[in-house]
Amino acid sequence: MAIWFSRSRKIAHFLKPKISPSEFLYKICPNYSNSSSFRTLSGENCRNPQAFSDYSTTILSFRRRWWRPESTRAGEQVETPYSDDDYEDENQVLDFPGGRVTFTPEMKFISETSDKRIPCYRVLGDDGYPISGSKFEQVDKETAVKMYESMVTLQIMDNIFYEAQRQGRISFYLTSLGEEAINIATAAALTLDDVILPQYREPGILLWRGFTLQEFANQCFGNNADYGKGRQMPIHYGSNKHNFFTISSPIATQLPQAAGVAYSLKMDKKEACVVAFTGDGGTSEGDFHAGLNFAAVLEAPVLFICRNNGWAISTPISEQFRSDGVVVKGQAYGIRSIRVDGNDALAVYSTIRAAREMVIREQKPVLVEALSYRVGHHSTSDDSTKYRPINEIEYWRTARNPLVRFQKWVHKNGWWTDDDESELRGSIRKQLLTAIQVAEKTEKPPLAEFFSDVYSHLPSNLHEQEKSLRETIKRHRQDYPTDVPL
Amino acid sequence: MLRIIKQRLAYNGLPAPTLEQGIRVIASRAYSTAKEMTVREALNSAIDEEMSADPKVFIMGEEVGEYQGAYKISKGLLDKYGPERVLDTPITEAGFAGIGVGAAYYGLRPVIEFMTFNFSMQAIDHIINSAAKSNYMSAGQISVPIVFRGPNGAAAGVGAQHSHCYAAWYSSCPGLKVLAPYSSEDARGLLKAAIRDPDPVVFLENELLYGESFPVSAEALDSSFCLPIGKAKIEREGKDVTITAFSKMVGYALQAAEILAKEGINAEVINLRSIRPLDRSTINASVRKTNRLVTIEEGFPQHGVGAEICASILEESFEYLDAPVERIAGADVPMPYAANLERMAVPQIEDIVRAAKRACYKSSLLAATA
Numbered sequence: 001m002a003i004w005f006s007r008s009r010k011i012a013h014f015l016k017p018k019i020s021p022s023e024f025l026y027k028i029c030p031n032y033s034n035s036s037s038f039r040t041l042s043g044e045n046c047r048n049p050q051a052f053s054d055y056s057t058t059i060l061s062f063r064r065r066w067w068r069p070e071s072t073r074a075g076e077q078v079e080t081p082y083s084d085d086d087y088e089d090e091n092q093v094l095d096f097p098g099g100r101v102t103f104t105p106e107m108k109f110i111s112e113t114s115d116k117r118i119p120c121y122r123v124l125g126d127d128g129y130p131i132s133g134s135k136f137e138q139v140d141k142e143t144a145v146k147m148y149e150s151m152v153t154l155q156i157m158d159n160i161f162y163e164a165q166r167q168g169r170i171s172f173y174l175t176s177l178g179e180e181a182i183n184i185a186t187a188a189a190l191t192l193d194d195v196i197l198p199q200y201r202e203p204g205i206l207l208w209r210g211f212t213l214q215e216f217a218n219q220c221f222g223n224n225a226d227y228g229k230g231r232q233m234p235i236h237y238g239s240n241k242h243n244f245f246t247i248s249s250p251i252a253t254q255l256p257q258a259a260g261v262a263y264s265l266k267m268d269k270k271e272a273c274v275v276a277f278t279g280d281g282g283t284s285e286g287d288f289h290a291g292l293n294f295a296a297v298l299e300a301p302v303l304f305i306c307r308n309n310g311w312a313i314s315t316p317i318s319e320q321f322r323s324d325g326v327v328v329k330g331q332a333y334g335i336r337s338i339r340v341d342g343n344d345a346l347a348v349y350s351t352i353r354a355a356r357e358m359v360i361r362e363q364k365p366v367l368v369e370a371l372s373y374r375v376g377h378h379s380t381s382d383d384s385t386k387y388r389p390i391n392e393i394e395y396w397r398t399a400r401n402p403l404v405r406f407q408k409w410v411h412k413n414g415w416w417t418d419d420d421e422s423e424l425r426g427s428i429r430k431q432l433l434t435a436i437q438v439a440e441k442t443e444k445p446p447l448a449e450f451f452s453d454v455y456s457h458l459p460s461n462l463h464e465q466e467k468s469l470r471e472t473i474k475r476h477r478q479d480y481p482t483d484v485p486l
Numbered sequence: 487m488l489r490i491i492k493q494r495l496a497y498n499g500l501p502a503p504t505l506e507q508g509i510r511v512i513a514s515r516a517y518s519t520a521k522e523m524t525v526r527e528a529l530n531s532a533i534d535e536e537m538s539a540d541p542k543v544f545i546m547g548e549e550v551g552e553y554q555g556a557y558k559i560s561k562g563l564l565d566k567y568g569p570e571r572v573l574d575t576p577i578t579e580a581g582f583a584g585i586g587v588g589a590a591y592y593g594l595r596p597v598i599e600f601m602t603f604n605f606s607m608q609a610i611d612h613i614i615n616s617a618a619k620s621n622y623m624s625a626g627q628i629s630v631p632i633v634f635r636g637p638n639g640a641a642a643g644v645g646a647q648h649s650h651c652y653a654a655w656y657s658s659c660p661g662l663k664v665l666a667p668y669s670s671e672d673a674r675g676l677l678k679a680a681i682r683d684p685d686p687v688v689f690l691e692n693e694l695l696y697g698e699s700f701p702v703s704a705e706a707l708d709s710s711f712c713l714p715i716g717k718a719k720i721e722r723e724g725k726d727v728t729i730t731a732f733s734k735m736v737g738y739a740l741q742a743a744e745i746l747a748k749e750g751i752n753a754e755v756i757n758l759r760s761i762r763p764l765d766r767s768t769i770n771a772s773v774r775k776t777n778r779l780v781t782i783e784e785g786f787p788q789h790g791v792g793a794e795i796c797a798s799i800l801e802e803s804f805e806y807l808d809a810p811v812e813r814i815a816g817a818d819v820p821m822p823y824a825a826n827l828e829r830m831a832v833p834q835i836e837d838i839v840r841a842a843k844r845a846c847y848k849s850s851l852l853a854a855t856a
Binding site: 195197226227228229231232236238239240245246248249250253254255256257258259260261262263264265267286287289290291293294297298449452453454455456459460461 | 573575580582583584589592593596611612615616622627628660661663684685763
């Protein structure tokens with residue numbers, strides 16, 4: 001037993017926060033010393049009243065890690081590591097479970113809205129020039145060109161697969177039109193080691209990581225080359241080698257699961273985090289509350305990214321929540337959060353780079369709200385012109401298009417020409433049409449895959465069912481589909 | 487002494503591990519003292535040993551740590567393994583079931599405790615849509631070696647929202663394995679098997695059995711002890727009527743069998759142990775021998791475990807039945823609280839005896855409701 005005890009202590013050691021206890025006390029503002037471009041951001045944080053709450057949540061989590069929970073010490077004076085100078089008058093302070101609070105004789109309700117909404121971080125103007133005074137992480141030519149090319153690829157892929165569904169060649173499709181910057185800029189800011197738990201509007205991450213157009217097509221057609229063996233609806237991609245968890249339809253279930261994955265990832269001690277996505281609608285699910293609350297309590301290294309695109313099928317955000325969007329919910333859970341212009345590729349890139357670094361260094365969750373607009377319909381099962389004005393959709397598709405804005409910037413740097421544009425678009429289109437043709441002609445998964453993977457080993461009852469099915473097919477071949485190989 | 491024998495025999499070139507198992511079996515036969523153990527101790531020791539053997543195993547749930555477990559099943563584990571492996575959670579079944587599933591996706595082996603399975607309904611999406619289906623839907627890329635455990639079914643005087651039996655609910659879902667132990671040996675062997683299993687397992691315990699003591703063999707006390715999933719146990723051999731039961735009802739069935747024996751009916755009692763996969767071959771073989779069947783469960787009758795067993799017998803052993811199958815289940819009402827009403831809502835030993843007699847055409851009244 002002694003041997004096992006020491007081993008478990010080692011595990012506990014792996015899971016201890018990377019920062020020593022004393023460092024916790026002095027960490028009011030995280031120090032982004034590697035890039036001077038972040039001075040403005042960190043400075044803002046320090047002056048912001050949020051900083052104090054960051055500090056006190058740090059203290060509370062610190063206490064949880066090194067002492068037993070308050071419940072067992074209810075009567076005792078809990079030792080507080082911060083100085084009493086923080087309180088003007090000792091008599092104005094009360095002890096309660098959860099810590100000290102000042103009290104006031106004045107009854108004051110906190111307003112349900114603040115006068116000013118939380119501003120969103122933006123770097124590029126509509127004209128493609130950086131806004132004066134903006135601070136952002138520089139992107140080199142190679143990365144910028146790859147980002148733009150990927151955004152274009154994603155857009156064309158969405159349009160062509162959508163058409164394929166309309167032609168009846170695939171049963172279902174879901175576009176990410178309008179959210180290309182969120183998809184690609186986020187992917188570019190992460191590393192391959194970061195584990196992705198997607199909602200379903202993030203195929204750009206897979207695209208960036210090397211998933212080919214043929215692999216996308218194979219999944220949509222559910223053929224033999226599909227990594228999912230034809231088990232899932234179209235667009236429910238999943239790939240272990242790209243660290244992208246198979247998409248699961250129920251909304252927001254991936255949020256508490258992300259905290260669990262992060263719990264396991266912590267033990268690997270990699271320079272990596274878990275990235276979990278949701279939309280604005282997903283924040284209404286119970287799992288959103290459970291996932292964020294838990295990640296904060298467990299101090300799980302999860303980067304929560306909310307794509308607030310204004311619509312959850314036909315529900316506009318005015319009917320989804322009454323808070324100032326999603327960013328304000330972060331503080332309610334003790335999670336640092338930021339709001340960013342999701343159609344600004346450079347802003348998204350900088351934000352995710354910074355947030356990722358925070359998550360990994362401090363081993364705690366961060367919430368990013370990326371504002372955007374869902375240009376396409378919810379999916380091929382939806383016609384959004386039924387519940388929103390067409391001119392609104394057109395406005396966002398053209399005037400506020402993330403590709404146009406980023407293209408202007410790349411073009412101004414001399415990294416992209418109109419010829420490159422037409423060549424790329426033509427090439428991608430051709431590749432996609434070929435991919436679809438190939439995917440369509442590829443055989444479907446064989447009969448044996450009908451029964452495998454229900455359990456890790458084929459159980460006897462399924463083995464018998466398969467035998468019985470094969471015999472029945474032999475006797476009544478005409479009653480069974482001819483394109484399923486036996 | 488074991489070591490000396492091992493060394494001596496090792497000289498003969500015999501492989502050591504199998505040898506050690508062999509020696510243990512011999513040694514266990516030498517000590518035939520029946521040690522008694524409560525189901526609670528059995529579960530605690532099983533979790534303890536599996537956590538000791540594999541650092542990836544951890545337990546999570548409400549009150550499992552500081553409080554030593556709502557029913558003291560996880561007693562002592564927090565002190566032994568620390569808060570990283572014994573996690574007290576906020577009150578969010580959806581939350582911690584989701585976290586458990588995520589941790590299992592990424593290689594850990596969580597044991598998630600629901601205070602009762604009634605509360606598992608708040609997490610049932612994670613259990614069914616994520617845990618059960620992920621391996622299939624991801625084509626084997628995501629496996630979920632998770633165990634969901636906790637008390638299931640009726641307790642005593644806790645009302646409808648604390649007494650529901652979920653055996654039929656979870657057993658209808660492919661991708662899950664569902665186990666229901668009865669004795670301490672069942673509890674130990676099945677829980678160890680569940681934790682070691684690469685598939686998601688729903689482990690249905692019974693609150694009223696936690697305090698019951700059963701004899702355990704020395705073999706069962708060994709840390710490598712494990713029972714096979716999918717095999718029922720014939721607790722009592724007989725030839726006149728087959729009685730199937732699981733969890734607490736096994737005890738009732740055995741007592742009913744004693745009463746029946748005095749009246750000349752020799753009942754065979756099968757402890758299902760595994761609801762999914764159901765050991766259809768053992769049940770059918772028994773019915774082919776006795777030609778009569780009584781199924782017992784505490785849960786609601788419609789779409790219950792007994793219904794599935796009836797269907798299995800009809801499909802495979804129809805010609806062997808000499809009487810209609812008798813299906814004993816809980817009353818088709820939400821569990822009432824008042825003690826007298828509760829007693830009427832759950833099968834009692836007398837119900838089992840009368841059903842067995844009906845199946846053997848030995849009841850004095852031919853009314854269906856005896």
